[in-house]
Amino acid sequence: MACNLCFSKPLHLFLALVLGAFTTFLEAQDPSQLSLDYYLKTCPNAELIVRKEMECAVQADPRNGAAILRLHFHDCFVQGCDGSVLLDDTVxxxxxxQAEQNVNSLKGFDIVDKIKTRLEAECPGVVSCADLLAIAARDAVILLGGPYWDVPVGREDSKTASLEQANTDIPTPQQGLVTLISKFLAKGLSTTDMVALVGAHTIGVSRCASFRDRIYGDFELTAKFEGTSQLYLSKLKEVCPEDGGDDNTSPMDSFTPNLFDNAFFETLLKGTGLLNSDQEMYSSLLGFQTSSLVELYWADPIAFFTHFSDSMVKMGNITNPEGGEVRKSCRFVNS
Structure with missing residues (x-):
């Protein structure tokens, strides 16, 4: 279906309501050349094109929104937000x-390809894949009920990728709180940024291979053996047996998995976080600051939305110091 057919009146109204209720206008926080009007003259319809395609994708499957947001996160944690995660292997x-946290996990590459095709038809060689992904991630959040933020643009696409950094720098579901905090600090992101950004787990699903250790480990202990938690655990074990079923999935937010809200933090308060890395933020003996933030974000959704928006801008402003190019295809460097 052509994208303009998907840009329906209900979605226009929904977007307007979301923007009216939760808009947080943010300025660029990076000393680089990123700006809000970078494409004003060279491709003025760039954001509109991305938004239309994201509306189509999310309307087709709400999980597409989570997939694009995850792509942006995994991109920014390796070499900065430079589109390196989008590159295919070549000779x-x-x-x-193929990194441990990417293989069999990252999706949405076809959506990126479609958006890039539309942008190249409108403004050949102008809009980078890294910018495309940053804008699309913002729109994914909006379309699922989350906050708006201005996206500074002007990123360049890397001519390289780093499988090694992807394997070492991206946080994993099994890691403890100290390791998680250190990985965010290494990217210039604070503990507050970490808790706010992990709140993105309010949408999307996780593979059994990522939460098996958790549900056959300390899940019952953190959930305090409560009745409804036991029922939830039984369902999780049906989805994820001790052997096999690695690719079976379960929502990370069992309350409202297709709505970007603060319900994810309630799962942590109840001790039923699906991933060990998530539950650590509330249950770890070292989590004095993180547990307070979890409680804040559950009690005050506006605080969560504001901090999340701030942190997304901050993360999105991590650029690759080596610079690069504007790729014609997001999957390959220019010849």
């Missing part, structure tokens, strides 16, 4: 798609 380049 001369080893990409990041």
């Amino acid at each position: 001369t380049l080893i990409g990041e798609k």
Whole structure:
């Protein structure tokens, strides 16, 4: 279906309501050349094109929104937000798609391809894949009920990728709180940024391979053996047996998995977080600051939305110091 057919009146109204209720206008926080009007003259319809395509994708499957948001996060944690996660392997380049936290996990590459095709038709060689992904991630959040933020643009696409950094720098579901905090600090992101950004787990699903250790480990202990938690755990074990079923999935927010809200933090308060890395933010003995933030974000959704928006801008402003190009295809460097 052509994208303009998907840009329906209900979605226009929904977007307007979301913007009216939760808009947080943010300024660029990076000393680089990123700006809000970078494409004002060269591709003035760039954001509109991205938004239309994202509306189509989310309307087709709400999980597409989570997929694009996850792509942006995994991109920014390796070499900065430079589109390196989008590169396919070639004879001369080893990409990041086969990294432990990416393989069998990252999706949405076809959506990126479609958006890039539309942008190239409108403004050939102008809008980078890294910018495309940053804008699309923002729109994904809005379309699922989350906050708006201005996206500074002007990123360049990397000519390289780093499988090694993807394997070492991206946080994993099994890691403890100290390791998680250190990985965010290494990217210039604070503990507050970490808790706010992990709140993105209010949408999307996780693979059984990522939460098996949790549900056959300390889940009952953190959930305090409560009745409804036991029922939830039984369902999780049906989805994820001790052996096999690695690709079976379960929502990370069992309350409202297709709505970007603060319900995810309630799962942590109840001790029923699906991933060990998530539950650590509330249950770890070292989590003095993180547990307070979890409680704040559950009690005050506006505080969560505001901090999340701030942190997304901050993360999105991590650029690759080596610079790059504007790729014609997001999957390959220019020849």
